[in-house]
Amino acid sequence: MMLLGRILRAVFSLWAIVTLVFVALRATGDPILAIFDPDDTTAEAIQSYREIWGYTGTTLEQYIRYVGNLAAGEFGFSTMGNRPAAVVVMERVWPTVQLVGASTFIMFAIGIPVGTLAAMKVGTRIDRAVMAFSTVGFALPSFVLGLGLILLLSVNLRLLPGNGTGTILHLIMPALTLGITKAAIFTRFVRSSLADALRLQCITAARARGLGEGQIFLRHVVPNALLPLVTITPLLVGAMVAAAAVVESVFGWPGLGRLIVESVANRDLAVLQMIVMMVAALMITTNLIVDLTYSTLDPRTGAGRS
Amino acid sequence: MASGTGPTALCTVENLSVRLAGADGRPPRTLVDGVSLRIEAGDYFALVGESGSGKSVTCHSIMRLLPQGLTASGRILFEGRDILGYRPAEMAAFRRAKVGMVFQDPFGALNPVRTIGEQMLETLRLHHPGEGPEQLRNRAIEALRKVHVSEPGARLGVYPHQLSGGLNQRIMIALALMGAPKLLIADEPTTALDMSVQAEVLDLIDEVRRENDLSVLLVTHDLGIVRDRATKIAVLRNGRMVEQGSKDALVRAPQEEYSRALFAASEITFPERAEARARTAPRCLSFEGVNKTYFIGRGGRRSGVGIAAAKDLSFEVRQGEIVALIGESGSGKTTAAKMAMGLETPDSGRVVVHPSSRAPGRTTSMQMVFQNPRDSLDPLMRVGDQLHEVLRVHGWRDGAARIARIATVLEDVGIAPTVLDRRPTYLSGGEAQRVVIARALLLEPDVLIADEPLSAVDVQIQKHILACMMRLRERLGIAILLITHDLRVVFEIADHVVVMRHGRVIEDIPVGLLGDGARAPYTQLLIDALPGAAPARTEEVQP
Numbered sequence: 001m002m003l004l005g006r007i008l009r010a011v012f013s014l015w016a017i018v019t020l021v022f023v024a025l026r027a028t029g030d031p032i033l034a035i036f037d038p039d040d041t042t043a044e045a046i047q048s049y050r051e052i053w054g055y056t057g058t059t060l061e062q063y064i065r066y067v068g069n070l071a072a073g074e075f076g077f078s079t080m081g082n083r084p085a086a087v088v089v090m091e092r093v094w095p096t097v098q099l100v101g102a103s104t105f106i107m108f109a110i111g112i113p114v115g116t117l118a119a120m121k122v123g124t125r126i127d128r129a130v131m132a133f134s135t136v137g138f139a140l141p142s143f144v145l146g147l148g149l150i151l152l153l154s155v156n157l158r159l160l161p162g163n164g165t166g167t168i169l170h171l172i173m174p175a176l177t178l179g180i181t182k183a184a185i186f187t188r189f190v191r192s193s194l195a196d197a198l199r200l201q202c203i204t205a206a207r208a209r210g211l212g213e214g215q216i217f218l219r220h221v222v223p224n225a226l227l228p229l230v231t232i233t234p235l236l237v238g239a240m241v242a243a244a245a246v247v248e249s250v251f252g253w254p255g256l257g258r259l260i261v262e263s264v265a266n267r268d269l270a271v272l273q274m275i276v277m278m279v280a281a282l283m284i285t286t287n288l289i290v291d292l293t294y295s296t297l298d299p300r301t302g303a304g305r306s
Numbered sequence: 307m308a309s310g311t312g313p314t315a316l317c318t319v320e321n322l323s324v325r326l327a328g329a330d331g332r333p334p335r336t337l338v339d340g341v342s343l344r345i346e347a348g349d350y351f352a353l354v355g356e357s358g359s360g361k362s363v364t365c366h367s368i369m370r371l372l373p374q375g376l377t378a379s380g381r382i383l384f385e386g387r388d389i390l391g392y393r394p395a396e397m398a399a400f401r402r403a404k405v406g407m408v409f410q411d412p413f414g415a416l417n418p419v420r421t422i423g424e425q426m427l428e429t430l431r432l433h434h435p436g437e438g439p440e441q442l443r444n445r446a447i448e449a450l451r452k453v454h455v456s457e458p459g460a461r462l463g464v465y466p467h468q469l470s471g472g473l474n475q476r477i478m479i480a481l482a483l484m485g486a487p488k489l490l491i492a493d494e495p496t497t498a499l500d501m502s503v504q505a506e507v508l509d510l511i512d513e514v515r516r517e518n519d520l521s522v523l524l525v526t527h528d529l530g531i532v533r534d535r536a537t538k539i540a541v542l543r544n545g546r547m548v549e550q551g552s553k554d555a556l557v558r559a560p561q562e563e564y565s566r567a568l569f570a571a572s573e574i575t576f577p578e579r580a581e582a583r584a585r586t587a588p589r590c591l592s593f594e595g596v597n598k599t600y601f602i603g604r605g606g607r608r609s610g611v612g613i614a615a616a617k618d619l620s621f622e623v624r625q626g627e628i629v630a631l632i633g634e635s636g637s638g639k640t641t642a643a644k645m646a647m648g649l650e651t652p653d654s655g656r657v658v659v660h661p662s663s664r665a666p667g668r669t670t671s672m673q674m675v676f677q678n679p680r681d682s683l684d685p686l687m688r689v690g691d692q693l694h695e696v697l698r699v700h701g702w703r704d705g706a707a708r709i710a711r712i713a714t715v716l717e718d719v720g721i722a723p724t725v726l727d728r729r730p731t732y733l734s735g736g737e738a739q740r741v742v743i744a745r746a747l748l749l750e751p752d753v754l755i756a757d758e759p760l761s762a763v764d765v766q767i768q769k770h771i772l773a774c775m776m777r778l779r780e781r782l783g784i785a786i787l788l789i790t791h792d793l794r795v796v797f798e799i800a801d802h803v804v805v806m807r808h809g810r811v812i813e814d815i816p817v818g819l820l821g822d823g824a825r826a827p828y829t830q831l832l833i834d835a836l837p838g839a840a841p842a843r844t845e846e847v848q849p
Binding site: 122123200201202204205206207208209210211212213215219220223224297298299300 | 369371374375394398399400401402403405406407409411414415416417418419420424428429432465467478481482484485
């Protein structure tokens with residue numbers, strides 16, 4: 001019952017985003033006129049392109065046809081290269097999955113140990129140093145960090161390729177750039193949720209029963225700290241997809257982010273719509289899953305079993 | 307004091323000092339200053355004092371559970387060994403085997419995200435490492451049975467929030483006893499519990515003490531409990547020992563001025579049994595057959611089991627009266643206050659606000675004072691600004707008039723105008739509560755509704771606030787609807803008392819009739835559960 005309600009809500013959110021995308025992209029001008037100069041293209045040619053890409057009829061008709069096509073799984077044709085938008089997008093998905101996956105790993109690898117250390121030493125010099133670095137980390141635009149890495153690791157030290165794709169070496173720098181930026185935020189969350197959990201009275205009580213520190217940390221502190229972290233992680237991973245637009249451009253990584261930039265520049269609406277909806281669907285699904293795990297993580301939030 | 311370490315000394319604290327390291331420009335502070343005490347086998351040792359007296363810090367020092375930044379010095383000998391010198395592993399073994407601890411808030415002391423069973427089993431596993439899950443489970447059930455938890459098997463699978471505070475506190479006691487300790491430290495074990503449950507938990511502590519040959523170190527601010535149960539008493543104030551000795555000696559003839567005042571403040575005087583006066587003053591506020599039911603879960607929709615916060619609730623408040631609304635948590639007293647203020651709407655019945663008898667032409671005006679004064683003041687605004695704000699919002703344009711009004715009100719509640727320049731952080735608990743009352747009085751209400759205004763402050767400050775309320779009633783003729791769970795407060799100032807339980811009015815009588823022995827069983831239970839109500843017992847509970 002609760003599950004059904006949540007799913008309906010998810011479908012509604014998806015529809016709202018589909019509509020928003022439609023309105024936003026059409027509000028910025030006639031996409032056909034953005035591609036073809038009416039002065040040197042015949043009216044017939046323009047009209048035939050309109051028909052191919054589905055830009056005929058009133059806006060409402062276009063909207064209904066657009067939603068109908070989406071529901072049927074047809075995402076239209078890309079104006080660049082005249083291939084199905086789905087194909088164009090899908091071939092860019094894997095590189096982005098690699099990049100975001102590696103960045104997430106880096107985010108965890110930095111955030112969890114450093115955040116834990118800071119939480120254990122709240123108020124000390126170590127804690128303040130971690131917080132200072134974290135502030136610098138998320139104040140730093142990712143392209144600055146990326147260019148800095150290129151300058152250091154490619155130009156000066158000649159350790160890594162500065163651009164392109166193909167080997168695992170190509171992945172390291174973009175993943176570091178994305179991962180470090182998000183780790184700055186993630187570290188703060190790890191620190192504050194662990195520090196809050198450490199202050200709980202049940203931790204003192206567990207210590208008073210003579211439990212070992214390791215056991216207290218794993219069985220009492222971590223479960224109490226998990227909820228905010230489970231909430232923030234998908235948001236940060238989602239933000240990585242958005243930040244990938246910049247990072248992939250800097251490092252010439254052939255992922256979705258660069259595709260977004262390209263299709264905006266070319267007003268390739270079908271591709272843009274496809275990407276936006278895919279990312280939205282992904283975010284909505286992950287949030288749905290996170291919502292559903294809440295009651296397992298914190299029994300107090302569940303429907304009161306008694 | 308504790309120089310001679312006799313053969314029966316279980317725990318001796320010698321010259322204990324606890325310091326808080328200075329940070330962020332604050333100077334270091336001494337929280338406990340040279341405290342010595344001696345607990346012998348079989349003692350029921352009560353450590354009493356107001357909040358900030360260092361009693362909790364002292365007992366946490368014995369377990370070495372002080373929060374970061376606090377350092378203890380001196381000696382704490384347990385069975386002759388100084389525990390301040392223990393390494394962490396030794397300390398963990400000590401906590402496992404020698405001392406059990408029970409905390410003030412059982413909901414806080416149990417991990418909210420793990421089941422009762424998981425928490426009991428992990429503790430049992432420490433004590434019986436070789437045993438299988440089935441044996442451990444049986445031990446857990448047995449442990450719960452010993453503290454009189456009904457259906458012990460079923461409790462293992464539930465989470466703390468699904469049980470009542472009293473049950474959780476029993477479970478905490480079971481957990482504390484798992485290592486068969488010599489000493490049980492109970493830090494305000496009943497402060498967070500309802501009156502009738504308090505007595506049960508204290509009785510349970512007495513029982514396990516007898517059965518397990520335990521010594522008890524009880525930390526409390528409630529001298530009633532001490533009077534009833536302790537064998538020895540130590541009084542702390544501002545981190546220093548005021549005096550200590552056997553209960554009889556201390557209760558009968560406290561040597562120090564401060565302990566005398568403390569014991570006097572805890573004295574219960576049953577109100578004179580006066581004939582019920584006819585209530586002739588004009589009505590301010592009346593509840594007429596009010597019903598209100600809350601439903602749990604499902605986004606507030608009316609499904610599931612409803613909890614009645616008001617069932618055919620009728621009572622009235624008349625001008626110049628202090629009416630006490632008394633009941634345990636969940637009895638519906640706060641809901642009644644909210645309905646009076648219009649913050650909640652009754653499902654049926656009427657809450658009538660009568661025309662004001664003091665200012666013709668308008669209806670009775672009401673103001674509310676909440677439980678925690680610090681939460682109801684804006685920590686970032688100076689007190690003066692917060693008071694001016696109230697008047698400004700209500701159209702007082704003239705600054706001089708506002709200043710005059712504020713001065714009058716501050717005088718009414720009895721605090722110096724110097725508080726106006728301070729921020730709430732720099733007020734004492736009593737000052738903060740009086741500022742809140744002053745703020746409520748600014749607009750000259752006919753009725754002041756005070757929801758547990760005393761439960762966040764100390765005994766002596768309670769006295770000041772009660773005196774302040776009496777003065778207000780006399781000087782300004784306002785009525786006060788005082789919501790409380792504490793019968794002692796009722797005895798002290800109320801004219802009329804309304805006892806509520808499960809949303810119903812059990813009793814609606816002048817306060818003079820409370821002690822006449824002809825009350826409803828529930829009311830009688832509350833009266834009997836009052837710690838210190840019985841004349842001080844002289845025989846000691848044999849361990």
